[in-house]
Amino acid sequence: MTSVFDAISEPVARRVTSGLVRIGQVLRSRAWKGAAAQGVTPTQGHALDLLREAPDGLSLGEIAQHLGVSPPTASDTMKALVTKGLVSKQPGAAKRSIRLTLTPQGAALAERTRNWPDFLSDAVETLDPAEQAALLGSLIKLIRAMQMKGDIPVQAMCVTCSYFRANMHDDPQAPHHCALVNAPFTDHHLRLACPEHLQADPVLMEANWQRFTE
Known part of the structure; x- marks a missing residue:
């Protein structure tokens, strides 16, 4: 069925993109304000959050x-955090390698920086549980699509993990399986950043993605 609005409306994909851009603009604005108050840049705050989720560094x-970002940019970011006493360098497993970990001061600050986007979390919580789960699934598909085109780096998501088994179980309440803990789980437990993430080989990753999107 056609409507008069079909001729005067932008495609849905373009309108969704416009909405995401507007949210992104607000997030950047809020992040800068929060970062300035804490004496770190948004990139440094993001790095602190990454290290908060990786206790082993x-x-x-x-x-x-x-x-x-490029390795030189990452190096400058981490040097600044080390100078501020928020991050420390530890010997890595390989010879002459290092692991970067949070200092107690950095860990305390990381807990505060993670609250910067709380205004968006409050908005998401106005959706009912089914809508939240659907939105999470849609975000995962968007992120994965951008990863496959090389627009963003691979994230530590369930769908790119070697432990993930998509739609392995018949139970619609818990269709997926995590081989790390050997337990089924549902869509609303899908993670975008898991500290135990181990990137799957391309064959397994593609097979999981095909099952996940069916």
Whole structure:
């Protein structure tokens, strides 16, 4: 059925994109304000949050990948955090490698910085549980689509993890399976950043993605 609005409305995809851009603009604005109050930049705050989720620390390369920045930019970011006493360097497993971890001061600040986007969480919580789960699933598909085009780095999501088994169970309440803990789980337990994430090989990742999107 056609409508007069079909001729005067932008495509849905373009309107959704416009909405996401507007949310992104507000997030950047709020992040800058929060960062200025804490004496760190938004990129440094993001790095602190990454380290908060990785108690064993991360290498400089891993931080650059997750931040979506070049190694020199990541190096400058971490040097600033080390100078401020928020991050410390620890010996890595490989010779002459280092792991970057939070200091107690950095851990305390990371807990505060994670509250910057709370205004958006409050808005999401106005949706009912089914709408929240559907939105999470849609975000995962959007992020994965951008990853596959190389627009953003691979994130530590369930759908890219070697432990993930998509739609393995017949139970619609818990169709997926995590091989790490050997337990089924549902869509609203899907993670966008898991500290135990182990990137799957391309064959398993593609098979999981096909099952997940069916």
